[in-house]
Amino acid sequence: METITAGKLEIRPAEYLAFADGQPLKLTVRELQLLTALARRADRIVTREELHEAVWGGSYTKADRSVDVYVGKLRQKLEQVSPGCSFIHTHFGFGYRLASTPEASSHPFYRSATDR
Amino acid sequence: METITAGKLEIRPAEYLAFADGQPLKLTVRELQLLTALARRADRIVTREELHEAVWGGSYTKADRSVDVYVGKLRQKLEQVSPGCSFIHTHFGFGYRLASTPEASSHPFYRSATDR
DNA sequence: ACACCGTTTTCACGGCTTTTTCACACGTCA
DNA sequence: TGACGTGTGAAAAAGCCGTGAAAACGGTGT
Numbered sequence: 239m240e241t242i243t244a245g246k247l248e249i250r251p252a253e254y255l256a257f258a259d260g261q262p263l264k265l266t267v268r269e270l271q272l273l274t275a276l277a278r279r280a281d282r283i284v285t286r287e288e289l290h291e292a293v294w295g296g297s298y299t300k301a302d303r304s305v306d307v308y309v310g311k312l313r314q315k316l317e318q319v320s321p322g323c324s325f326i327h328t329h330f331g332f333g334y335r336l337a338s339t340p341e342a343s344s345h346p347f348y349r350s351a352t353d354r
Numbered sequence: 355m356e357t358i359t360a361g362k363l364e365i366r367p368a369e370y371l372a373f374a375d376g377q378p379l380k381l382t383v384r385e386l387q388l389l390t391a392l393a394r395r396a397d398r399i400v401t402r403e404e405l406h407e408a409v410w411g412g413s414y415t416k417a418d419r420s421v422d423v424y425v426g427k428l429r430q431k432l433e434q435v436s437p438g439c440s441f442i443h444t445h446f447g448f449g450y451r452l453a454s455t456p457e458a459s460s461h462p463f464y465r466s467a468t469d470r
Numbered sequence: 471a472c473a474c475c476g477t478t479t480t481c482a483c484g485g486c487t488t489t490t491t492c493a494c495a496c497g498t499c500a
Numbered sequence: 501t502g503a504c505g506t507g508t509g510a511a512a513a514a515g516c517c518g519t520g521a522a523a524a525c526g527g528t529g530t
């Protein structure tokens with residue numbers, strides 16, 4: 239049975255289960271799909287287009303904010319379970335990135351939108 | 355996966371990553387595009403027109419200074435990461451050239467606008 | 471059929487970053 | 501020196517992103 243691991247995150251898509259820091263996350267279907275898509279691409283910058291494609295399928299327009307909204311929801315729920323740990327980083331103009339490393343402030347390879 | 359190498363520069367456009375001297379560069383979208391365009395044409399003098407075409411697309415007029423401005427931004431960020439190394443050289447009246455060689459003061463083939 | 475309720479989608483505003491444009495100083499060449 | 505190319509800071513414009521909230525959707529129980 240497939241298990242995706244990305245740092246403190248663990249996802250078992252087939253069982254609709256996700257854990258952060260060992261604790262279970264109460265996610266909706268979309269949230270789980272998005273988190274899964276991100277986790278499968280951990281530590282890489284992923285465009286909204288690719289995420290949208292992976293979760294919603296079909297075409298994506300710039301006006302479509304669904305990815306953003308769900309990233310927001312995920313952040314909330316992740317924060318709730320393991321406060322202070324930022325998993326999902328924004329890369330202005332590029333997309334998002336799920337970090338498998340706790341990542342203090344600046345990553346050797348990547349920078350978030352907030353650290354400059 | 356494509357990797358463009360030009361001396362101490364390494365760019366992976368598909369991952370939105372660029373390194374100078376092994377260190378990651380914090381670039382914006384335009385900056386990365388311009389650096390990529392330059393790197394693809396490393397060691398050649400490239401006109402503003404060609405650069406503008408490659409990055410901005412569409413038509414270019416002499417009054418358009420966007421290439422200049424972004425060359426400036428790139429120089430700053432490159433200087434920051436590997437001081438003393440000049441990557442982008444100005445060729446007065448012609449355009450710019452990204453040097454793959456550290457290039458002390460005078461190059462066998464090219465001279466910068468500053469070393470004569 | 472209707473009301474209820476959780477989820478998903480869409481919308482709009484505000485804050486912030488990036489991009490573009492402008493103006494002026496400086497450099498280069500004839 | 502005069503004409504024009506280039507560097508650059510800063511203002512202006514454009515665009516990106518976080519977010520709350522309304523609207524739309526779908527399932528359940530009565």
